[in-house]
Structures are given as structure tokens and as C-alpha cells.
Amino acid sequence: MDEVADGILVGTEADAADGSSLRAHEVDAVVSLTHHAPSTGTVPRIDVPMADGPRNEYDAFVEAVTEVVTRRESGDRVLVHCSAGASRSPSVAAAAAAQLTGIGLEETFNRIIDRRPEVDPHDALVRRAVRYTHRRSGDEPG
Secondary structure, eight states, X not given: OEEEETTEEEEOHHHHTOHHHHHHTTOOEEEEOSSSOOOOTTSOEEEOOOOSGXXXXXXXXXXXXXXXXXXXXXXXOEEEEOSSSSSHHHHHHHHXXXXXXXXXXXXXXXXXXXXXXXXXXXXXXXXXXXXXXXXXXXXXXX
């Protein structure tokens, strides 16, 4: 589990199920992107199952990013997890961090990769993040 932006952590399904690690990282909420949601103990878990790769649905991507942004805006530290913490979760975290900070998506991805070298998002997830940030900024029609 790695803090990739202020209060946004990215990790694996195993990280989400590790109560001592959740406590050590002071995680207030878990956004779970897998179809096998782990037990997070007393930490609230928000399930937004997403497929990796081209079968990923844009609406699910938006829902996951919205959950992260909403919880960060309320002061929560949020763990976003998928199976390996390499594709879905860093893509959602990048879109959320870009929205929260106003830093460009490419720079946000680069910062995440610097903090979590195993990040290797599928091109389809990067396209979802680009589409999301463009729509948020008004650069792309509805």
C-alpha cells in the first residue's frame, strides 16, 4: 500500500484486508474495485466493481473517482484497491488526484508511478482517466 497523493493510497486486495496495515496508514475508507470485495473490518468499504482493460465501463470509473473525491473532500484518507494495485486503482487515484489538485493528469500519473513503481495501467483505463478529466474541465463535449 502506497500513498500516491495527499490522503489517497493505492494497494492490492490483500492490503485492503490487512486491518493492521489499514490502521497503520490511518485509512478511513476503502474504495474496492474488485469483484471479490475483501473484509476491511471496521473501515467502511465502498464497492465499485470494475473490469480491467477495455471491458471497463465508464460509469463505474466515474462512480469510483467520485467516491474518492467526495471522501477526500470530507477529510478521509482513502485506500483505492484492485487485485494487484497496478492498473484500475492507480487510474482511479490519478483521475481523483488530478481533480482535487488541479495538476494535469500526465503529471499526476508520473507522481503515482514515482511512488508506486509497479503501476502499469491498461491503456483503456488511461483513456477513461483522460476522458474523465477532460469532461470535468469542459474540454470534451458531454
